[in-house]
Amino acid sequence: MRRRLLLSYVSLVVFVLLALELPLGLSFANAERRRLTSDAQHDAFAIAVRTDLELTPGSIRGSTALRAMLSKFAARTHDEITILDSGGHVVAATAGGPALGADLSANPAVQVALRGDDATREIEASGDDILNVAVPLIAGRDVGGIVLVGVDLSGLSHRITSNWLRLLVLGGIVLAVVLLVSLLLAQSFTRPLHELQRAAKRLGDGDLGARVKVPEDPAELRELAESFNATAEHLATLLRSQQSFIADASHQLRTPLTALQFRLENLEDDAPEHRDDVGGARREVVRLSQLVDGLLKLARAEQAAPPRTDVDLRAVAEDRCAAWWPLAADHQVTLETDVPIVAVRS
Known part of the structure; x- marks a missing residue:
């Protein structure tokens, strides 16, 4: 520009x-x-x-x-x-x-x-x-x-x-002065746009406090800066509400999950003949507890994207197969896994 x-x-x-x-x-x-x-x-x-x-x-x-x-x-x-x-x-x-x-x-x-x-x-x-x-x-x-x-x-x-030489020199001086003034004017026009670009990048990276200074002139840039600040504020409010909801829901889920885990532990001791089924249920409760903990961490996270880690795809598939095996057996369905050892970013 x-x-x-x-x-x-x-x-x-x-x-x-x-x-x-x-x-x-x-x-x-x-x-x-x-x-x-x-x-x-x-x-x-x-x-x-x-x-x-x-x-x-x-x-x-x-x-x-x-x-x-x-x-x-x-x-x-x-x-x-x-x-x-x-x-x-x-x-x-x-x-x-x-x-x-x-x-x-x-x-x-x-x-x-x-x-x-x-x-x-x-x-x-x-x-x-x-x-x-x-x-x-x-x-x-x-x-x-x-x-x-x-x-x-x-x-x-x-x-x-x-x-002709005098006119050429005079024209060159005028052109140089105009070029300098034009450069200053162009910088004054484009500086708010560059600030807006940097603020939009910070907002996209998760900085919910990213705002831009509203210039007095021109009117178009002032309206653009005001619109950006209003949008950023509205987005920050929505994200805070979402994080608050996730945190509250996670806290509400942890209590019954903890109680359910204790009951399954007692049931495992009282009914040895159902130890395998109870153990599978306990593992599901543990996985659900981990999921709730992950939601809590996500709600507290300041960054827009959580850090990525390596996940063993084969282990995940085998874990899911073991979790669903009792239900599949009741319906006379055989579950098998054939997954190579692959690590994915998640």
Whole structure:
């Protein structure tokens, strides 16, 4: 029962944790990705506004001022910033970026920007995920150049993974606390049942004073404990009444049996010709006296089951045959015993 209670508590908590932490983790990942994209777009537009000043009709040149501006942005954002001309060739780039004159027209984001639209694309370069934001530089009606901002997504992945780990640790702590509390609750529920089980065993072993403490809550366990105590008390009363009756009846039987035994002894001396019959009757009286003594011992016994002893089955059969032989002879019946020497527990 304890395992079932713990399983139900833990299953419920795991379900609640999954229902809470999965949306939280996904929401954090989406929010971080949106924030990173928004920052990259903001930086790209800011660079585009400043780069417009470097435009000449239909072309863009990489001046010292432009390279200095890119270095300043890169130092603040740690992004890779590249300026392309209208043909998709590099005219200026931050340190570590593509070489001057390199053709980036095959970049998906650049291809969209060359058509005059803003573009945000996620690509894989050298095994790393890179977010590319391309903003066209409009000169008149034509695209005079492109601002390409590349953001390394490894930092984003690290933050998302760290957040999942924090949620996992938090869920583990909550689960451990709930497991401990559930264990205490389960013990409080099952302890009265274990006490009831032990009391029932003691009662079955003959301890008529076995009782259980009645708990205040829950009501079902309180009613069960009260019912058990009432049943045990009723059973003890019945057994005491039975023992009293057996003891009283045994005492009442012993007196006439003793008197009968004395009379048979006197009759044996006065009628020698009936000595065998009188001797058999005396043996029956002795056996009956032993039976009454056994009933007295049973009435006084505190244990539910009397101690077992070995009984010779052959001797019992021969004794019964001898006791019933006179009656069988009167009815012309022959009694014989054919019992092997066998000891039984009785």
